[in-house]
Amino acid sequence: MQIGAFYLPSVGHLEDIKQGMAGKRTDLYQMMLREVTEQLQYMDENGYYGAGFTEHHFHVEGEEVSTNPVILDLYFGLQTRRMKFGQLGCVLPSQNPINLAENIAMVSQMLQGRVFAGFARGYQPRWVNVLGQQVGLGDPGDGEAYEDLKRELFEEHFDIIMEAWQNDTFSFQGKHWQVPTRDIKWAAAEVAWNYGQGCNKDGIIEEIGIAPPTYDKQMPDLFMPFATSERSIRWGMERGLVPVTVMTDIGTTRGHFQAAMEAANAAGRNYKFGQGMALSREVIVADTDAEAEAIAREAGSFIWNNFFVPFGFNAAVARPGEGPWDMPATFETASERGLVIHGSPDTVNRKIEALLKELPVDYFWMFIYNHMPQKACMKSLELVTEKVWPHFTDSIGAAAGLQKSAG
Numbered sequence: 001m002q003i004g005a006f007y008l009p010s011v012g013h014l015e016d017i018k019q020g021m022a023g024k025r026t027d028l029y030q031m032m033l034r035e036v037t038e039q040l041q042y043m044d045e046n047g048y049y050g051a052g053f054t055e056h057h058f059h060v061e062g063e064e065v066s067t068n069p070v071i072l073d074l075y076f077g078l079q080t081r082r083m084k085f086g087q088l089g090c091v092l093p094s095q096n097p098i099n100l101a102e103n104i105a106m107v108s109q110m111l112q113g114r115v116f117a118g119f120a121r122g123y124q125p126r127w128v129n130v131l132g133q134q135v136g137l138g139d140p141g142d143g144e145a146y147e148d149l150k151r152e153l154f155e156e157h158f159d160i161i162m163e164a165w166q167n168d169t170f171s172f173q174g175k176h177w178q179v180p181t182r183d184i185k186w187a188a189a190e191v192a193w194n195y196g197q198g199c200n201k202d203g204i205i206e207e208i209g210i211a212p213p214t215y216d217k218q219m220p221d222l223f224m225p226f227a228t229s230e231r232s233i234r235w236g237m238e239r240g241l242v243p244v245t246v247m248t249d250i251g252t253t254r255g256h257f258q259a260a261m262e263a264a265n266a267a268g269r270n271y272k273f274g275q276g277m278a279l280s281r282e283v284i285v286a287d288t289d290a291e292a293e294a295i296a297r298e299a300g301s302f303i304w305n306n307f308f309v310p311f312g313f314n315a316a317v318a319r320p321g322e323g324p325w326d327m328p329a330t331f332e333t334a335s336e337r338g339l340v341i342h343g344s345p346d347t348v349n350r351k352i353e354a355l356l357k358e359l360p361v362d363y364f365w366m367f368i369y370n371h372m373p374q375k376a377c378m379k380s381l382e383l384v385t386e387k388v389w390p391h392f393t394d395s396i397g398a399a400a401g402l403q404k405s406a407g
Helices: 014-019 026-044 069-077 097-110 125-131 144-166 189-195 230-238 250-266 289-297 300-311 313-317 331-336 345-358 374-387 398-406
Strands: 002-007 050-053 084-087 116-120 221-225 242-245 278-285 340-343 363-368
Touching: 002 026, 026 069, 026 374, 050 069, 050 116, 069 084, 069 097, 084 097, 084 221, 097 144, 116 144, 230 242, 230 250, 242 250, 242 363, 250 345, 278 289, 278 345, 278 374, 289 300, 289 331, 289 340, 289 345, 289 374, 300 313, 300 331, 313 331, 331 340, 340 345, 345 374
Parallel strands: 002 050, 002 363, 050 084, 084 116, 116 221, 221 242, 242 278, 278 340, 278 363
Antiparallel strands: none
């Protein structure tokens, strides 16, 4: 099992965000870069798989300032040596897929392959509708037709990115895109004939290709946060993506895992239950249960309940028959239902052991809400690295250190 860090990069600590407009302050943004760099450099030395960042725009409130996760990937990738960096995820419907394929390929070259890629449909109309208005997402702006359009764009954009990464040159014909467009007469046809490809004998462009390709033409590991329906999970599994789930009801999630295994095997992968799947939870570890709870109360709970729950995210902790607004938006709800795992090392070990017994996975993504105090965050990272993850994987902690020394 690989362990990664999933960041919703806050600008400012809790008290700064509560003062208002934290996202517009340079001092707080610079503090975020420094503190997250310290966290990632520690993880880089201790065997963590990678770190991923969300895509969100216009978050002047400071709670999730991640305008371009690909740029964050490059910045933090240059501060580290081993970890992979990627997106969890880029919102495909409002993106230009060819530009995105190019940008991730460039970072792949600059980090010599230390990248992964993650793709999402998007849920915040404040920015999805504004940035996606030229592809129809501003009108109707919500409702069934809007959701259908987002799904169409997501799937078509994904296909285009795969074509761009897997081929030197390619063409594509879909509902929303034609690549290349018709009848492009290429003035430098002789150059294309002699040194490239994609231009026919009449000087018309028939295929295009991105340059550079990904590092050594490697396909990045692919992730799909957050997979909350069997339909999405099956779609992702059929295409080699790793669905990332935050669902906490064991029965519901086991059903999703079963659907994932069936879809993977129908695609010829011969997966076991849980193979090719990922879980995401907030994990807070301190010396005692009481200390960990006190820290956790001021960590992810604030962001989750204030900025996610209004969009229906408590569906992640719902039990059969419950809707996303049927339970209180409190720390107690997230804790009791397992969205946040907190306690002493012994307590967290027991909780994770019980979780993984029911839901074995290839990847575990730790939510890291970096608005928590840096000292508490680093102590939690050290404890989970030294006293928790080595019980579940040989990629973290002392075993990872021995492997690095041998290498």
